[in-house]
Amino acid sequence: MNVVVLRFGHRYVRDERTTTHVFLTARAFGATRVIYSGQRDEKVEEKVNSVTKIWGGAFQIEYQEDWKQTIIQWKQKGGEVIHLTVYGLSMLNVMSQIKHSDKDKMIIIGGAKIPGPIYEYADWNVSVTSQPHSEISALGVFLHDLFNGEEFTKIFENARLRVIPHPKGKKVLKM
Amino acid sequence: MNVVVLRFGHRYVRDERTTTHVFLTARAFGATRVIYSGQRDEKVEEKVNSVTKIWGGAFQIEYQEDWKQTIIQWKQKGGEVIHLTVYGLSMLNVMSQIKHSDKDKMIIIGGAKIPGPIYEYADWNVSVTSQPHSEISALGVFLHDLFNGEEFTKIFENARLRVIPHPKGKKVLKM
Numbered sequence: 487m488n489v490v491v492l493r494f495g496h497r498y499v500r501d502e503r504t505t506t507h508v509f510l511t512a513r514a515f516g517a518t519r520v521i522y523s524g525q526r527d528e529k530v531e532e533k534v535n536s537v538t539k540i541w542g543g544a545f546q547i548e549y550q551e552d553w554k555q556t557i558i559q560w561k562q563k564g565g566e567v568i569h570l571t572v573y574g575l576s577m578l579n580v581m582s583q584i585k586h587s588d589k590d591k592m593i594i595i596g597g598a599k600i601p602g603p604i605y606e607y608a609d610w611n612v613s614v615t616s617q618p619h620s621e622i623s624a625l626g627v628f629l630h631d632l633f634n635g636e637e638f639t640k641i642f643e644n645a646r647l648r649v650i651p652h653p654k655g656k657k658v659l660k661m
Numbered sequence: 662m663n664v665v666v667l668r669f670g671h672r673y674v675r676d677e678r679t680t681t682h683v684f685l686t687a688r689a690f691g692a693t694r695v696i697y698s699g700q701r702d703e704k705v706e707e708k709v710n711s712v713t714k715i716w717g718g719a720f721q722i723e724y725q726e727d728w729k730q731t732i733i734q735w736k737q738k739g740g741e742v743i744h745l746t747v748y749g750l751s752m753l754n755v756m757s758q759i760k761h762s763d764k765d766k767m768i769i770i771g772g773a774k775i776p777g778p779i780y781e782y783a784d785w786n787v788s789v790t791s792q793p794h795s796e797i798s799a800l801g802v803f804l805h806d807l808f809n810g811e812e813f814t815k816i817f818e819n820a821r822l823r824v825i826p827h828p829k830g831k832k833v834l835k836m
Contacts, residue, residue: 504678507795514792541792572824573831578813605829615813616824617689617716619801620682626789626798627805638753638790649747649791654780656748 488590489517494553495598496524504597507622509534513545515629516637523553524598542645557607565590566609570624574611581631584610595621663765664692669728670773671699679772682797684709688720690804691812698728699773717820732782740765741784745799749786756806759785768803770796
């Protein structure tokens with residue numbers, strides 16, 4: 487199962503840090519790719535790509551102006567779409583259904599206000615708690631549950647640095 | 662068990678949005694209070710307090726200039742300290758030990774660079790994956806596991822608005 491994250495409506499400068507957090511969360515928690523719409527932002531791309539260069543893996547970033555076409559094509563190729571929103575069905579209730587299918591999954595998260603059609607395109611509108619919080623933590627918690635915590639033991643290939651878990655200090659292995 | 666989040670070293674303007682995400686994540690995932698150090702930021706406080714006013718619960722925000730004294734006093738009162746850091750022991754390996762004690766817990770997360778003594782004060786330095794990502798998703802995933810997902814059914818008292826989970830649309834109950 488391939489997981490791709492679609493970050494909807496990135497706003498240049500304003501969203502620089504939150505979008506960076508979204509991309510790094512997607513990478514750390516096992517997504518293979520992020521697609522983003524809104525305004526193109528090479529600074530964010532460079533930042534996240536430099537993390538991938540150092541910490542490994544084959545994580546990719548793609549900008550798509552036409553989010554609608556991106557979603558439609560994803561569905562035509564047989565992929566499923568999950569939209570994370572505070573208004574959706576509780577993750578705890580739908581996760582077993584979502585896991586039941588091994589089809590590739592696109593996880594859509596906002597930032598900018600999400601237009602109505604996305605609620606329709608989505609196979610599941612899913613809430614990570616019914617409280618307002620953060621698309622970053624929603625994404626992390628959702629992927630953590632989707633992958634059953636397996637992202638914790640994922641090997642990131644071709645890493646230059648690797649952390650050796652330590653009870654008190656910082657131990658980093660140069661490869 | 663009472664859970665408090667200590668956001669270390671908030672930087673005025675620069676961290677406004679990420680700190681807001683941290684506070685809202687702490688609230689949604691069951692912490693009762695956040696303490697923050699660094700620069701005081703009334704705009705962030707107002708924003709998060711207005712969410713609490715609308716969405717309920719008794720979430721509190723506290724600014725403490727002297728983070729060291731805050732941690733020492735917490736420990737003197739019998740509370741435990743968990744520092745979330747990419748360099749720490751894997752959450753998956755230490756969570757059962759952490760859950761074993763019912764003592765109140767302070768979860769420390771950075772933003773600004775964390776000074777060495779915090780690694781020493783911490784009863785556990787814990788990593789949420791060994792990859793760089795976001796203190797926001799780290800906090801969400803950690804609290805979600807700590808509370809066994811019970812935060813999903815938590816009732817926020819005196820809410821003015823409550824979301825009714827819906828498969829496609831937005832359904833909000835005015836109380």
